Amino acid sequence: MAVLKKYYKRVKRHPIQYTRMAVQIVxxxxxxxxxxRFYQFYMHFNTMGLDPLVPRPPAVEGFLPISALVALKVWITTGIFDPIHPAGLALFTFFIASGFIFRKAFCGWMCPIGTLSEWIGRLGKKLFKWNFDVPKWLKWILTPIKYLLLFLFLFMVLTMPTMGAIDFMAGNYNKVSDVKMMLFFLNVGGIGLTVILVLVVLSLFVKNFWCRFLCPYGALIGLGSVFGITKIRRNADTCIDCNACTKVCPQRITVSKVKTVKTPDCTACMSCVEVCPVKDTLNMTVATKKVNKWVIPAAFFATFFIVIAIAKLTGNWHTMITYEEWRHLIPNVYNVGH
Structure with a gap:
């Protein structure tokens, strides 16, 4: 009972932080x-129909950012909305565009990799009583990595001829890219397993290591937030330099040292705003106007569900790949190449 009371007091004191954790878990x-569900869908075809058919969940396409980037190029240049992975294109477009208004709310509230990285960092703090703070000189070396990776992917896709992009989009490899991705993680080993283990160890000591230094997807969303209309602003006149905002930031942004948080690493988690002990010293602003700390995450999720509803109503959510195509492609997935 005492534990529950203690937990209730924490939730009451920091409701948005615990709400974010609950959302991440959900x-x-x-x-x-x-x-x-996707594995069950795969097994139906892999067993030649012996396992029952489970409808393919379109949400798996959210894990195909490269395919979505190619599809976005085709959509912009030709007006053709990807019929192969439409849900992936709808989600990718929303998440990238969301950076202009909601900052990197996707990374801070929804992204499964971001959640895993953050929670591993919390585990590290529990085990070792602290998280390593990367020296400034090392940050200068590590931070450009995600932007170099982003530039590489953008360069490959943007320099791809439009017809080549259409051919890739309609090709068998792209059609089963979600299946290939699943099988890669189910059978990961060797170099892949080593990389994952290294990232886990690094995340134990350096909170959100992947998100802060390596993720090109987050880097692309973050670029939008640099030019966006939402900013966290600090009133230096009323600030008491308690440093609480910097300590609670999952991205280790030195909020207490800046007047306006302009960095693209801000995930709109609102933890810094909530923890500030002096009223109106730290605020989220939209076009310089102060808004309640719940506005950005609430608006982000409302828009997210509206986008999905529109995609479904316009027929841009479910793939046009037929049952017969799946029946041919999935049993031969290991033979399908670029």
Whole structure:
């Protein structure tokens, strides 16, 4: 009973932080459910129909950012909305565009990799009583990595001829890219397993290591937030330099040292705003106008569900790949190449 009272007091004191954790858990469980359903869908075809057919969940396409980037190029240049992975294109477009208004809310509230990285960092703090703070000189070396990776992907896609992009989009490799991705993680080993283990160890000591230094997807969303209309602003006149905002930031942004948080790493988690002990010293602003700390995350999720509803109503959510195509492609997935 005492433990529950202590937990209730923490939630009451920091409602948005605990709400974010709850949302992260719910989405992680939802994606786990989606993964199981997709595996069941795969097994129906892999067993030649012996296992029952489970409808393919379109949400798995959210894990195909490269395919979505190619599809976005085709959509912009030709007006053709990807019929192969339409849900992937709808989600990718929304998440990239969301950076201009909601900053990197996707990374801070929904992204499963971001959630895993953050929670591993919390585990590290529990085990070792601290998280390593990367020296400034090392940050200068590590931070450009995600932008170099982003530039590489953008360069490959943007320099791809439009007809080549259409051919890739309609090709068998792209059609089963979600299946290939699933099989890669189910059978990961060697170099892949080593990389994952290294990232886990790094995340134990350096909170959100992947998100802060390596993720090109987050880097692309973050670029939008640099030019966006939402900013966290600090009133230096009323600030008492308690440093609480910097300590609570999952991205280790030195909020207490800047007047306006302009960095593209801000995930709109609102933890810094909530923890500030002096009223109106730290605020989220939209076009310089102060808004309630719940506005950005609430508006982000409302828009997210509206986008999905529009995609479904306009027929841009479910793939046009037929049952017969799946029946041919999935049993031969290991033979399908670029």
């Amino acid at each position: 989405f992680a469980l939802f994606l786990l459910f989606i993964g199981v």
